[in-house]
Amino acid sequence: MAASISGVLDTDLQNAVLRSKVLVVGAGGIGCEVLKNLVMTGFTDIEIIDLDTIDVSNLNRQFLFHKQHVGKSKAAVARETALKFNPDVKITHYHDSITTSDYGVSFFKKFNLVMNALDNRAARNHVNRMCLASDIPLIESGTAGYEGQVELIKKGLSQCYECTTKAPQKTYPGCTIRNTPSEPIHCIVWAKHLFNQLFGEEDPDQDVSPDTADPEAADTAGEGALQTESNDKGNVDRVSTRTWAQSSGYDAEKLFMKLFHDDIMYLLSMDNLWKKRRPPVPLIWTDLPDGVAGCSKDTVEPGLRDQRQWSIAECGSVFAQSIKSLSKELAERQKKCPSDHLIWDKDDQSAMDFVAACANIRAYIFGIAQKNRFDIKSMAGNIIPAIATTNAIIAGIVVLHAFRILLDNLKACRSVYLRSKPNHKNLLLVPEKSVNPPNPLCYVCAPTPQVTLALDTTKMTVKELEETVLKTRLNMIAPDVMIDGKGIVVISSEEGETEANNGRILEQLGIRDGTILKADDFLQNYSLTITIVQREAPAVKGQTPDFLIAADPEDLKPKEEDDGSKEPSTSNGKVEKFDQDAVVLVETEVTPQSSDADVSKKRKTVTPPPDVVNKKQRTENSNGYEDDDICIIEDSDSDMQCIYQKSVSPTKHTNKPSETKYETEAQVIPNKCMLQKHKPLLDEECLIVYDEGDETPIPPTVKQQRAE
């Protein structure tokens, strides 16, 4: 071990390494490599935490784990294997989540430094806050494919993890998912929602049907739709999907006919949807096409089993088989605990089969290209490919940064990027010129964090404020909220203290335009001052976000009056990226929309403020390392566990009347998606959130926004 042999490391470093105590958060792809480097270097006191267990698909890179370890705790096995490399080191492991209250400020203060090797943004945000609160240096790292990044986070010296706005999760408008899908991903999202409706935790925001509370009434549904289009119908319907499926004994044929025939007939009856779109074609269970476009049935296609394209008839039988085994599994679980449900997992054979089959059947109905199971798994599971070499390189840089921190040379810990190809200077590993300074307006690491929150105080409930704003958007774990100057407790983290407030509208508690809220998270040692700005909810729910958040109140001023010249111009090379990215979402929306005027208005509303655009350009021109040097951040590993826990509940209690007015929404959405994706310091909650696997590479534009 390097530190135990004199002369290998210089004396200062040797002593610092021997005396140090470090924490590694995550024992996945990067975590395994970091742990190996630490024990080989001769670190003597290491703690490692991970709540995950080992999966076969980890073994190609998480080299401390072998086949016989599948199913065991990552932290425990990583410790066990690393001790064989160096039996003289003390390693403490925790098979646990770092976000629990067991790991408070006093826990973090034990360490000289913390190394993150995480795969999701929620945990990264939390550790960021804990290290800021404890004033302990944090080394943040992530990989995606061939690329990776390492950065130092130190209070007062560097940017924190939340100083820059990360790209919001990909979202798809409810109406696109439920009524007018036009891309494979829309069908895949729909299929995952269907899974939850049938077997998982029911989420009102994941409704899958166009309407029809009662499958018996399907015959007349079309007429009903035409008459009551503007009414809210979703509430009744969503309760019934599972109830109905259960009462039919999860009969595959009945389910198929409801989902892929009756519901489609209903959609067809909403004829203005199909004036300029290809109308969907309902399918009949007993008469499914068994050909695959471009393939003869007899030839064996080369490739993986999962890469073969299923015919619709095959999809039908996979649909039936997977329903059979999933409903059986659900019944068994509910025998033990009636409220239990399944959690969708891309690595569960039946769950994945079900989504692949349903997505393809729906794609066929809407004339969308079908995908094979392999590709659907990537999209549905948000798999970011991960390889051993990238993780090894990034973990090496993490530990070199650790050396510098131990020598108190923090300024030398400049962010380093690993690129998939050398840049124009022929650099494969690209360091920044200096440590990125903190963002003075950061709502997390500024001396007195504050934000302006625009929402409709006459519509939003306390529970919605807690779940969608404080927890989901502002990443608090257990917030306490008081009205400043009045001492009124709105939300308490103590169980039972403020339950009575949950269903109340903010206005009823005296929260209105200009009210100042003090939000605290005791565990994170984080206090945030929130200034409320009244912002009328849109006439049609779902058109604009339920709330907007900005560090600078100027960002929240209505922009409807902005003239078009302030829009990002596509003639400008830098800004072109905005549209370029957006094409991913909109390119197949080839049908002209009937209300294009609405579209353009919408677009102005959410256009990034011009000052932000300019700022970005300045950054790119001034930092010496052009945009192509700065690639990505986030992680490699692809484990969905925490994501699902996270994605199921927050919107549960929100009772949104947004399920109507399909056509209007459908037409506004493409542009909305595109702009919201890039909108700085804003967020939106009213669209269906496609769980991003928490493995979102951060686009360069976002990352750089405040690098100056």
Place this chain on the structure above:
Amino acid sequence: MMTEEMDGNIIELTDAEAELYDRQIRLWGLESQKRLRAAKILLIGLNGFGAEVAKNIILAGVKSITFLDNRELSQLDLCAQFLAPKNAIGKNRAEASLERAQTLNPMVEVAVDTESVDDKPDKFFENFDVVCASECSLTQLKRINRACRKNGVKFFAGDVWGTFGYTFADLGKHDFVEDVVQSKKIQSSEAGEPALAKVKFETITTTVKKSITFVPFETILDTCDLPRDGEPYYLLKILLNYREKHGHDPLPSERDTDSLKKEAAVIIDKYKLGDKIDHLICENLYAQISPVCAIVGGVMAQEIIKTVSQKQSPHNNLFLFNPDTMCGKILCLGQK
């Protein structure tokens, strides 16, 4: 060579392989994975750097890897050599590494050869698609490179000294395919609404066949026209010269002696470097530091994977890791 051999026997991956290699197949594709599982690798020198290369290559799922090493495991090796257990000190390094290496991936054939590379005839290298040499003298490197060239074997070299390291590639004439991503502007003006003509972009990925001709190691050893911030190149020369002369690398016990400085002085004088590389000479250059083995060994293994799968452009031809700045730079040296 490689291509013919692989085209000749297209075997589909088993379900077990598909499951194990799932995440990387999603990155480099099935075709690359099939080429990898047909590749035979020779790894010379099982030090900390060699262990990193071995780990990454074995995890990637090559057909076979042979560890060639006649040295004994030393205390110093344990600074980074995680494949060999502590109680194997004094035993052959390749043999000591076998068990843990095999555990990394039971689907890969791991073999051990304890002879000296000097005892191997040129024909020996024909048995492999790729040769990766570490801890070899300049004389040995030149000779192995020549033998590989003669037989159309892809040659790699790499080393780590403390926190400094390099990798080198001579792939002869190397054919590969590369994905070229282009962004195309689409003007879609809709009838009746010319004012709302949308500008869209579409990314088009095309696969292009390419070829690069490499030069042998000896041609990069006497370069005068280095690019800016190419200083680590001189450090490489100093350390290779030291090894050639002393038969081993600078030892930690010699940290405060002049033996390395003497070797440095020769190069500083020859290239009139003044004090330009003094800070590099002061770096930790003794034994091998684990995180740096991970970085340089990671780059080396990725280059081998890239070469075997004949996809994407390999680095031509020298990669240098600067421990002071953390720059990892590619230098294209020795071109005529």
